[in-house]
Amino acid sequence: MSESSGSSEPAPAVAASGATGPLLVVSAHAGDFVWRAGGALALTAAAGHRAKVVCLSFGERGESAAAWREGRSLAEIKALRRDEAERAAGELGAEIEFFDAGDYPLIETPELTDRLVRVHREVEPAVVLTHTLADPYNGDHPAAARMALQARILAQAVGYDAPGDPLGAPPVFLFEPHQPEQCDFKPDTLLDISPVFDRKRKAMECLRAQQHMWDYYTDLARRRGVQLKRNAGPNLGLHHSCMAEAYVRLYPQTTAVLA
Amino acid sequence: MSESSGSSEPAPAVAASGATGPLLVVSAHAGDFVWRAGGALALTAAAGHRAKVVCLSFGERGESAAAWREGRSLAEIKALRRDEAERAAGELGAEIEFFDAGDYPLIETPELTDRLVRVHREVEPAVVLTHTLADPYNGDHPAAARMALQARILAQAVGYDAPGDPLGAPPVFLFEPHQPEQCDFKPDTLLDISPVFDRKRKAMECLRAQQHMWDYYTDLARRRGVQLKRNAGPNLGLHHSCMAEAYVRLYPQTTAVLA
């Protein structure tokens, strides 16, 4: 999966993994979508589907300690974070949109939720990803999740006054927070991101201020990969060194086959 | 979907739904596998895979009130229940084996668990189904579940002294109890059993003493079908009048695609 392995090999693998349609990721800060959902985004893009990220803020106050300590201005920090996030999205093959709603605290408003409804109507996601509803270390994460979930519901109503058709019922998955047990994050879905892990790593490397995270989240992917193999049914053909992302499914899975 | 509707049409539908391999159902009493997992069994059989049921008891004491009131003997009741269950299994295309371990109470023993280990090793299930771990109305159900889950783990150990190869890690789903909320049963998987519901209905009709249950579980399938449609992603092509069974997944799902 290294750069030298060529682009021709992973493509069929990804096609085989079969993404089902557009993916929408709602993220409190720039950066979250890379660490927590970069694999899902890259898989979706590689399968030829639209992969869209909404960053509600740049994480300019709460997630940019180094820049503040260097004496940067607020405008500089926001520009820096935007630039990094755009390049990371590019590596993943994803679009990115910034709401610039401010962070620490990210304050829930009907206006932000309405903007998210419009995005849902426009993207018509097959799957939605967002934060956990509990996070005792970061109040912005649950605030983003509450708005994302509310927006998805509102977008389903034909009577909601926004452009586009009413949304269907795309499944929602909550992505992994930094301290999973403290956020009541009990993974029930392990996504094999092996075919695209090199792209996730490159996206991580775009976030230059958080270099210590690159290895942290590479290790996490490896551990989740070990769990995936331990939990996998015997019929699933898995890569030897599997990399994975963990998720929690919010609504019942609907399926034509138990597996 | 009835027999007269022709076999050519449902077959592709079932094939399309793609069962992944042998199915093992561990049931406390005869009857449970029909009401709670009949659709999964029929889907598996229709897809050409082995579908095996283990009944730990006949439900001769706890689930045969009418027969006792008619003055039947224990031996008669067990024979009656066995006969009904065998015919129901036949309708579903499933094998059935009776452990005759007694019910009310079904008492956990290392010997029963060992017999279940041997079944796991022999069947090599791709999926295992059993009861919920809580049921304040019926202590036999959790007892069966505890033995089934323990047996599956033991069967995985190369050092366990029983014939056959160590088992892989087949996913486990808990099937729906009679009073779901009281058993902490929060469905996270809704299985579309529309293509085989007529077979499940016929299997139910083999259980002649529990005629009031036929409509009860037909209605339940319809309601779970309504939920399936409400929760389904927009890309899933669903039958107009969908029938479903509800399950709870015990281990994380491993997947190559979020959907």
Add this chain to the structure above:
Amino acid sequence: MSESSGSSEPAPAVAASGATGPLLVVSAHAGDFVWRAGGALALTAAAGHRAKVVCLSFGERGESAAAWREGRSLAEIKALRRDEAERAAGELGAEIEFFDAGDYPLIETPELTDRLVRVHREVEPAVVLTHTLADPYNGDHPAAARMALQARILAQAVGYDAPGDPLGAPPVFLFEPHQPEQCDFKPDTLLDISPVFDRKRKAMECLRAQQHMWDYYTDLARRRGVQLKRNAGPNLGLHHSCMAEAYVRLYPQTTAVLA
């Protein structure tokens, strides 16, 4: 229980069931009070007590898909929903008041909560009914519940600046949502509504746009009735074909007898 059974017969039955005083139902949308609490309202009214419904919205955006698809205007839809709800309340013997606060989303405000305090002070309910605090399918329901519960607490304070005496401590019951398991709704109270089920059915039939719900909630009442009989103590004289509504009690029951 049909119309021809005459009004003289149910009245004593209801009197025997002994409602204890005024009932207040706080509902997010028109319709909810019928499907979820119609039996409790009719029982209360039949026992000669005041039965009052507050609808925070008409459900004009989120629960009126058919009307929007027919091209109706917002004003038309609100008028239609109001008319239907008023006729349904009439069938149940209940008063109804609309706050017209808007739905999808219903937004919590101190002003709405204050209006609910004033209703509590004026009605002096013996029992309060409202939505569950979790509903992943509809954010308006928990929003209504939070305001109702907050208002009941505020109404108890002598220092709260609103007309009337401080409220006592009426018990609160949460009524059944559409997908109970997904809303963490574990019923701990099953109310026998057999004596008034015909009235509830007539009230349901006032909601003409949601005809498919009539049978759905009739079936639900029958199922909850089956559970009621299964859970009933041996000394409770129950109707043969029992109809019931399920509730969750929010505060401890205070009683002079265990039963």
Add this chain to the structure above:
Amino acid sequence: MSESSGSSEPAPAVAASGATGPLLVVSAHAGDFVWRAGGALALTAAAGHRAKVVCLSFGERGESAAAWREGRSLAEIKALRRDEAERAAGELGAEIEFFDAGDYPLIETPELTDRLVRVHREVEPAVVLTHTLADPYNGDHPAAARMALQARILAQAVGYDAPGDPLGAPPVFLFEPHQPEQCDFKPDTLLDISPVFDRKRKAMECLRAQQHMWDYYTDLARRRGVQLKRNAGPNLGLHHSCMAEAYVRLYPQTTAVLA
């Protein structure tokens, strides 16, 4: 309510509280039924119903530290505990039966459960009381509860081979453990035992070795009484200085009225 207050006054009060039939209390050790369910027993007896206690053990090893420190023999301690418990039961108006199954540990066996089935069939309780299912300080308590709950279920089966008719579905309440929060004991039922508290106090005073508990459980009754008043609906006529016992209901309440 003391003996000198005359028997004419409390009788109506108790009659007004209306017990509904025989009460069965399954207790791990002698003593538990007094501290935790003495009020319910006395209320039942005062209302003219049978009140029966089964003590699975005397608490001879785990709850008799003082006697062991005094150098008593096992036989002496058992005789002492039996005598105290019999006199306490007498004060409450209750029958008592000892299974002498040993404590610390109380070991679950099919034979003990069968004996409990036979008691259920013979007593035909309208209500069953037992321990919580969790108690990190005392393994005998959950063991007793598991056997009591299993026995109640088995007694319901017509096919269970024991004298008497199949049991109905008496409600079960779990009584209050010594450290409620640590046992996940969240009371949902507060029973007014004011009319019989003096009898409970006298019964407590029969347990001479545990004198420090007399005031502890008097204080607890007073605190639960304060909670009862705080949670009581406005229409309930309550004694000024209310005494109460707390319980957790295991199965849904079935009722003809919300209150």
Add this chain to the structure above:
Amino acid sequence: MSESSGSSEPAPAVAASGATGPLLVVSAHAGDFVWRAGGALALTAAAGHRAKVVCLSFGERGESAAAWREGRSLAEIKALRRDEAERAAGELGAEIEFFDAGDYPLIETPELTDRLVRVHREVEPAVVLTHTLADPYNGDHPAAARMALQARILAQAVGYDAPGDPLGAPPVFLFEPHQPEQCDFKPDTLLDISPVFDRKRKAMECLRAQQHMWDYYTDLARRRGVQLKRNAGPNLGLHHSCMAEAYVRLYPQTTAVLA
């Protein structure tokens, strides 16, 4: 521990108990800090550390029933409560600051949270205490807790625009509500307040309108003290008659020794 026992004896005991630094208590109403955290405040002050209380409101509407019934004006009640609280803080050796944000309801705002951030930055607490996140009897308590927890997180961000240095990660403990089980309060920390209980009692006695609470919270301290002794490891030298306060720790404890 009475006044006559002299000041020389308790001081070393307190020093031995070793408070670790400044303590910050965020309280919805005047009074809460005395009943629920008075011991922790007094211990901290006695050890020579700063003990600071923020009262978001005076509890003028929701917790001053007697004063309202006496016909006092809002201004009078606020002055009375302020005076009582200041004297109670004085007995404990604590500073107190009132935000006068209004109660019943206490409404969450970004401005109040910002003021709390500034307090955190200024006090640099080693420990933070506040209310539980659930309280079905009082919506102000969770509102205060949410703002306190949010403020502590915001104060940690170097990018948050407020004077002072970024906060470290002081542990947070939730103090005991009035009806612990109903607030999902399962104590995991029992604090020995024996050396300072006399100061807490004196502080309680400053709250003259709530005289019935003095004994209630003295009894509670005694009961929690009994639990402390029952749960204490064998090596902990404990006072004979131990008084304690119960807390729930919100973040993992970090330690160099298991004990």
Add this chain to the structure above:
Amino acid sequence: MSESSGSSEPAPAVAASGATGPLLVVSAHAGDFVWRAGGALALTAAAGHRAKVVCLSFGERGESAAAWREGRSLAEIKALRRDEAERAAGELGAEIEFFDAGDYPLIETPELTDRLVRVHREVEPAVVLTHTLADPYNGDHPAAARMALQARILAQAVGYDAPGDPLGAPPVFLFEPHQPEQCDFKPDTLLDISPVFDRKRKAMECLRAQQHMWDYYTDLARRRGVQLKRNAGPNLGLHHSCMAEAYVRLYPQTTAVLA
């Protein structure tokens, strides 16, 4: 902390961390005590206290896959595992005792529990460590935990017939399972094992068949160390590169200081 750092430096650090007395670890299989509690054992031993491990089995069937695949006999495997475990215990400074009770399944018996009672009475532990009560991947772990917890309670009773004095109330901590989220393991205690991590690493390296685990549990210690630093209060002097073990406390902490 490497061997070359000399023994004079770590000793004071460990003394400063202050273990409080003997430590008892109850482990289902040989190996568990190394991966999950090796740091706590080494800290205790380094502080001059007794550190004792009971292995209920050798893990000969369930945790020795490689040896079985090499065709070793049962006796050989047990001898191998015993030897490895003894050497690992030696590295940690711990005693080890094997009950040889068999694994996969480890079957709970009164006799095993009685043996554990006798160990508790003999060791008089200041702290007890054992497995989690839930583990869907390994039934032996909860079985060991249930027996350990039961034994600790029995050992407290003066009336329990075993040599030695009644046990006090040593705190219990559950150590970290392999898949924490799936075992409902939410750490509430992070133990700094930096001063002894080199000893834990050497002990791990004694377990030669499980070489892939050495790095896995080194990484885990590093991650838990990062969490320790993130959760630590500002006054705690922490090593730069901190290593930690995670635990869940079973009973309330009793303390003279909040920190």
